[in-house]
Amino acid sequence: xxxxxxxxxxxxxxxxxxxxxxxxxxxxxxxxxxxxxxxxxxxxxxxxxxxxxxxxxxxxxxxxxxxxxxxxxxxxxxxxxxxxxxxxxxxxxxxxxxxxxxxxxxxxxxxxxxxxxxxxxxxxxxxxxxxxxxxxxxxxxxxxxxxxxxxxxxxxxxxxxxxxxxxxxxxxxxxxxxxxxxxxxxxxxxxxxxxxxxxxxxxxxxxxxxxxxxxxxxxxxxxxxxxxxxxxxxxxxxxxxxxxxxxxxxxxxxxxxxxxxxxxxxxxxxxxxxxxxxxxxxxxxxxxxxxxxxxxxxxxxxxxxxxxxxxxxxxxxxxxxxx
Numbered sequence: 288x289x290x291x292x293x294x295x296x297x298x299x300x301x302x303x304x305x306x307x308x309x310x311x312x313x314x315x316x317x318x319x320x321x322x323x324x325x326x327x328x329x330x331x332x333x334x335x336x337x338x339x340x341x342x343x344x345x346x347x348x349x350x351x352x353x354x355x356x357x358x359x360x361x362x363x364x365x366x367x368x369x370x371x372x373x374x375x376x377x378x379x380x381x382x383x384x385x386x387x388x389x390x391x392x393x394x395x396x397x398x399x400x401x402x403x404x405x406x407x408x409x410x411x412x413x414x415x416x417x418x419x420x421x422x423x424x425x426x427x428x429x430x431x432x433x434x435x436x437x438x439x440x441x442x443x444x445x446x447x448x449x450x451x452x453x454x455x456x457x458x459x460x461x462x463x464x465x466x467x468x469x470x471x472x473x474x475x476x477x478x479x480x481x482x483x484x485x486x487x488x489x490x491x492x493x494x495x496x497x498x499x500x501x502x503x504x505x506x507x508x509x510x511x512x513x514x515x516x517x518x519x520x521x522x523x524x525x526x527x528x529x530x531x532x533x534x535x536x537x538x539x540x541x542x543x544x545x546x547x548x549x550x551x552x553x554x555x556x557x558x559x560x561x562x563x564x565x566x567x568x569x570x571x572x573x574x575x576x577x578x579x580x581x582x583x584x585x586x587x588x589x590x591x592x593x594x595x596x597x598x599x600x601x602x603x604x605x606x607x608x609x610x
Contacts, residue, residue: 301537355381452528454538456493460583489513554591
């Protein structure tokens with residue numbers, strides 16, 4: 288099996304897109320001379336622009352048939368669908384790409400030339416990066432899973448500045464979010480200890496919570512970037528931070544993949560499945576009987592986050608900087 292012109296359909300969420308990076312590098316390793324293009328929605332496309340394993344980024348504008356017909360003229364000989372949706376297979380089918388590889392889910396099996404069986408719980412390592420790598424293994428594109436593929440982003444930025452990055456939001460829902468007042472308390476203590484400024488990050492919808500945190504940090508040097516940056520600009524700014532505090536979010540995955548020391552507060556979600564990777568990342572969570580619940584909103588008292596103290600986060604962050 289050999290391909291020379293490969294289209295990879297990226298996932299739509301930033302965190303998932305980061306966790307796909309080991310699979311993209313595995314594709315490049317298997318097909319070192321192929322042209323590899325990645326089809327991605329604008330929200331995640333900038334993530335791949337600097338990656339040497341990708342030759343081209345095609346931005347998907349949401350006009351399915353238009354994109355499919357444009358792809359048809361490109362003569363791709365293989366489509367590898369990292370995205371699980373029916374739509375991904377339909378585009379590849381409409382584009383008449385002869386080899387269409389993806390997991391057999393979302394009712395799309397008949398549109399795939401290789402409909403790969405979805406792994407059952409316990410069949411592969413728990414972290415989501417292995418889910419994408421396993422697709423390649425089951426399709427016969429790679430021989431085995433790497434033992435521990437660390438997720439990394441290629442970036443030439445610097446971390447010499449004394450900046451504490453803080454990302455208090457999470458797109459999935461409020462259950463994943465630590466208490467804003469505690470983000471402010473932890474950031475303030477770290478800024479004092481490190482003689483650092485503070486940079487706040489988030490989407491336009493998270494600007495209000497960042498404004499709340501900025502108001503609590505009166506007296507510190509604080510810049511609120513929430514809603515003001517593109518993804519590419521956020522990556523550049525995150526790379527300049529000496530430390531990053533965050534919930535389980537796309538920002539967490541990016542900061543960790545950049546090699547920035549990252550402290551991630553987990554509660555409702557499973558850090559073994561979607562946590563940051565690498566030696567410069569620490570997960571902080573308190574064990575409670577209902578966690579991880581994987582809910583968007585907490586139906587009770589948000590105890591998994593309420594029990595995480597600012598002092599514990601500060602302690603973990605300072606230890607991470609010393610290591």
